[in-house]
Amino acid sequence: MLNSISERRIRLGDKYKLYLEVPEKEFLTVYSREISVKNGRDALSQYLNYHQDEARIDDVKIKHDKNNHSINIEADLYYVGNKHTDQNPVPPYLNH
Numbered sequence: 001m002l003n004s005i006s007e008r009r010i011r012l013g014d015k016y017k018l019y020l021e022v023p024e025k026e027f028l029t030v031y032s033r034e035i036s037v038k039n040g041r042d043a044l045s046q047y048l049n050y051h052q053d054e055a056r057i058d059d060v061k062i063k064h065d066k067n068n069h070s071i072n073i074e075a076d077l078y079y080v081g082n083k084h085t086d087q088n089p090v091p092p093y094l095n096h
Helices: 024-030 037-050
Strands: 007-010 017-022 056-065 072-078
Touching: 017 024, 017 037, 024 037, 024 072, 037 056, 037 072
Parallel strands: none
Antiparallel strands: 007 017, 017 072, 056 072
């Protein structure tokens, strides 16, 4: 799933607005057909971890675009004042 995500970022002062577009079928398979902020935050966290991005995540929103067959995740990312964190391995449920 992580390799199928499209990303767009916009810098807004001290933060970035991040937009992720995840294929509907893959998201629904991985997250047992449950579209929620909790699962959107998890997908976003795993995506950032996979790309070794240490941003702090805030204000996560998730929308199901049925016409485009995608799940859209929007969040604010902050980098100022972050501490280095150890990378976690990708969980098995995302490795297909």
